[in-house]
Amino acid sequence: MMVSNDWRKLSIVAGSLAILLFVVNLLAADAPIAKLWSFSAPLSGYTIVVDPGHGGPDGGAVAPDGTIEKTIALSVAQYLRDYLQQAGAYVIMTRDDDHDLANPDTKGYSRRKAEDLKARLMMIRDHKADLFCSIHLNSNPAGGRGAQVFYDTELEASKQLAQAIQQQFQKELNSKRQIEPQDDLYLLRHAHIPAVLAEVGFLSDAEELPLLKQKSYQKKIAYAMYQGVLEYIANSQTLR
Template structure:
């Protein structure tokens, strides 16, 4: 089984070695899905679907920090860029909130507080300007103790499709990458601004815990990040298939 790549130029830009690594991991993960899955992520079926990929934090806002100094914003961006490339290759329309280590605050915001407020409002504008898009925000979790691990997907209460999207992504992360993960999706409240205000299907993927040293090492690994991005893409595609928002490609 293979993925029918529509845009090879993206992989060329990543380099031959990186392309081989991505293809190897994706081939193994696709094989785990059983026959026929390659058709579901092939080009053309997703052309009308737009996904906003949000790499959480950035710039002066590093997010959570692991004990070894690993900063959340860097892992968020790395996974988000991998997800962007995979979605783009599969034929989705992709909008990124950021593609570099910068926040997206207005230049007029001078203080740290004003920069954070401006940044989050500008991300919200991107969501509002593309009302038919799916919104997927990539983050890493952190808790006081080191025993917590595993990805968990949070969803907006405003649109019933958000919970369905969250469950599809959570299921594919668990089945493809974290078979011991028993976490369930969780609805958010006012604590997550973007999900609280989003009217379109919106989820936040907490890929793992930076408070867990062993999981931090996984999250820093390029191959693991690739597998995480692919699992998220599978969840997006499965959600769309289940909701009959995509047509089967033969």
């Protein structure tokens, strides 16, 4: 009888610890419970470069109320980093705060921009990244709204990654847009790995702008991208 009681106590303790770990994992994820891969690491072994567009003197697009692209891009990128890391990925951020990657002594916007892009590309190569995700925001006074993913036509895998993320944008953000090929985006063309650029919304749209400024919506964008990466990895035969 003593052995039986001891075994029962150990089982209760073990079960309680398992429940506690489960709850902690859910809280850390800040994601829908039904969609969370709680105890797995599906991205273990993958190196992913997350690239918040612009930074420092290069603010990117500016909304009518003064909201700057670089700020929201960084916030979304940080949320995406957290989701990817929880799934086991080794994540490299091209920037973690408000700066560009040009030499501090370099003068002139065009020269700084060229140095900045080359430095971001070197981070992809130096870390032998498996995937590259760049985050930007759109602006068009003539109209437009919704998140959209761009890819380079050099690699079919980039198109597959773009489609996986776009499907999540359609599902999670109700975006009506479709993926679009580009042949002149420097980082996408020269990365030589599956690479995408996500324009996650329009700062110029009066209805979308308030959403883009909300932390909860920024997390939603990041989670959609994260789910797209998971889907791509699950279906891809090109990386491993």
